[in-house]
Amino acid sequence: MIRKKSINDVDVRGKRVFCRVDFNVPQEGGQITDDTRIRAALPTVRKLSEDGAQVILASHLGRPKGKVNEEMRMTAVGQRLSELLGREVTTLRKSVGPEVEQAVGGMKNGDVILLENVRFHEGEEKNDPGLAKQFAALADLYVNDAFGAAHRAHASTAGIADHLPAVSGLLMEKELDVLGKALADPERPFTAIIGGAKVKDKIGVIDFLLEKVDHLLLGGGLSYTFSRAQGHDTGNSLVEEDKVDLARSFIEKAKEKGVELHLPVDAVVASEFSADAETKVVSIDSIPAGWMGLDIGPQTAEEYADVIGRSKTILWNGPMGVFEMDAFADGTRKVAEASAETDGYTIIGGGDSAAAVEKFGLSEQMDHISTGGGASLEFMEGKDLPGVSALDDK
Numbered sequence: 001m002i003r004k005k006s007i008n009d010v011d012v013r014g015k016r017v018f019c020r021v022d023f024n025v026p027q028e029g030g031q032i033t034d035d036t037r038i039r040a041a042l043p044t045v046r047k048l049s050e051d052g053a054q055v056i057l058a059s060h061l062g063r064p065k066g067k068v069n070e071e072m073r074m075t076a077v078g079q080r081l082s083e084l085l086g087r088e089v090t091t092l093r094k095s096v097g098p099e100v101e102q103a104v105g106g107m108k109n110g111d112v113i114l115l116e117n118v119r120f121h122e123g124e125e126k127n128d129p130g131l132a133k134q135f136a137a138l139a140d141l142y143v144n145d146a147f148g149a150a151h152r153a154h155a156s157t158a159g160i161a162d163h164l165p166a167v168s169g170l171l172m173e174k175e176l177d178v179l180g181k182a183l184a185d186p187e188r189p190f191t192a193i194i195g196g197a198k199v200k201d202k203i204g205v206i207d208f209l210l211e212k213v214d215h216l217l218l219g220g221g222l223s224y225t226f227s228r229a230q231g232h233d234t235g236n237s238l239v240e241e242d243k244v245d246l247a248r249s250f251i252e253k254a255k256e257k258g259v260e261l262h263l264p265v266d267a268v269v270a271s272e273f274s275a276d277a278e279t280k281v282v283s284i285d286s287i288p289a290g291w292m293g294l295d296i297g298p299q300t301a302e303e304y305a306d307v308i309g310r311s312k313t314i315l316w317n318g319p320m321g322v323f324e325m326d327a328f329a330d331g332t333r334k335v336a337e338a339s340a341e342t343d344g345y346t347i348i349g350g351g352d353s354a355a356a357v358e359k360f361g362l363s364e365q366m367d368h369i370s371t372g373g374g375a376s377l378e379f380m381e382g383k384d385l386p387g388v389s390a391l392d393d394k
């Protein structure tokens, strides 16, 4: 288990704290469409402020590639944060330099400032030591609460920790506790559900989880490469020809490790990739030529729901089908419902699975929904996250 210091282990009163958060939220026309990540950071921001720190928040937003981009300013985020916190947050138009130094110099204990998008500087993604030093010079303590960006070795997520005492925020601590416990000491049966589009993106996680789980349920686009490995015709379904051998080796590895690998036994197939395509349910070994599998079938969904219901720990990453289209959402919905109903502890690994659970109105019934997409995936691959490694050990 990862043992890192957190804000509970340090005295912050009267200190200037550079707190990296992940406020990379989706926006449309300048409006925030999902503020989950801002809400998730509130306990840390509140605690720091209430404990008398001067709180300097920093985040990236989008991928501005080292240049100022008017559409990626932190303005709307700062407004939403003020509303949610119920106190004024000053949003600056720079993240380093004289304007920032002046604003920071005038802060009182409990004040909260939000810096401009740190990715407006080229040095951020390059983990430039000069930029990291400039960030560090603003503060006495570094807090990283940006679990969603912990897989990035950037100036504000990693480099800065070379210059300041560095601890985790409450969100970071919780994410590491929950995901860490599931992987290190899960209550069993431990079931992982892996879906999503491609095998290529999930190789690491499937390989790692085969060492850990009792059941592995596969669905989504990636499952058709496994169907092919089983010798079935897959019609026009998404298949990565160059990963068929790998899929076969995973089937073998599951046998060696005593993992029950569950593959779809039926599929919802469509005449084309479209919301109003003609559809039918077929057995997995009878996908007709010219048709494509876009969801797991009802029999598969029932089997998966049954395994989930019998599990004590459930870890889910990636949808079971093209859940964005109603015609192909049932498999993902059924798995989401079973995950909501089970007595087991359910962890949703961020990204599209979190979006699916939200769409079905089941978020509240899950035990933990990670705020990290890429970060939680890398964690579930057993990789070290640079934003975590950089923090001080307990």
Ligand SMILES: Nc1ncnc2c1ncn2[C@@H]1O[C@H](COP(=O)(O)OP(=O)(O)OP(=O)(O)O)[C@@H](O)[C@H]1O
Binding pocket: 195, 196, 197, 198, 201, 219, 220, 221, 222, 238, 293, 294, 295, 317, 318, 319, 320, 321, 322, 323, 324, 349, 350, 351, 352, 353, 373, 374, 377
């Ligand atoms: N059978 C299928 N054929 C084609 N696409 C599919 C199929 N099943 C699911 N998908 C698509 O896969 C996409 C999600 O996969 P992807 O790997 O990008 O996300 P993810 O697994 O949730 O990862 P992240 O957590 O990083 O977002 C969804 O948009 C979904 O429509």
Ligand SMILES: O=C(O)[C@H](O)COP(=O)(O)O
Binding pocket: 022, 024, 062, 063, 148, 149, 152, 372, 373, 374, 375
């Ligand atoms: O949205 C995310 O997954 C994180 O905020 C990281 O963003 P990035 O993929 O642009 O680094």
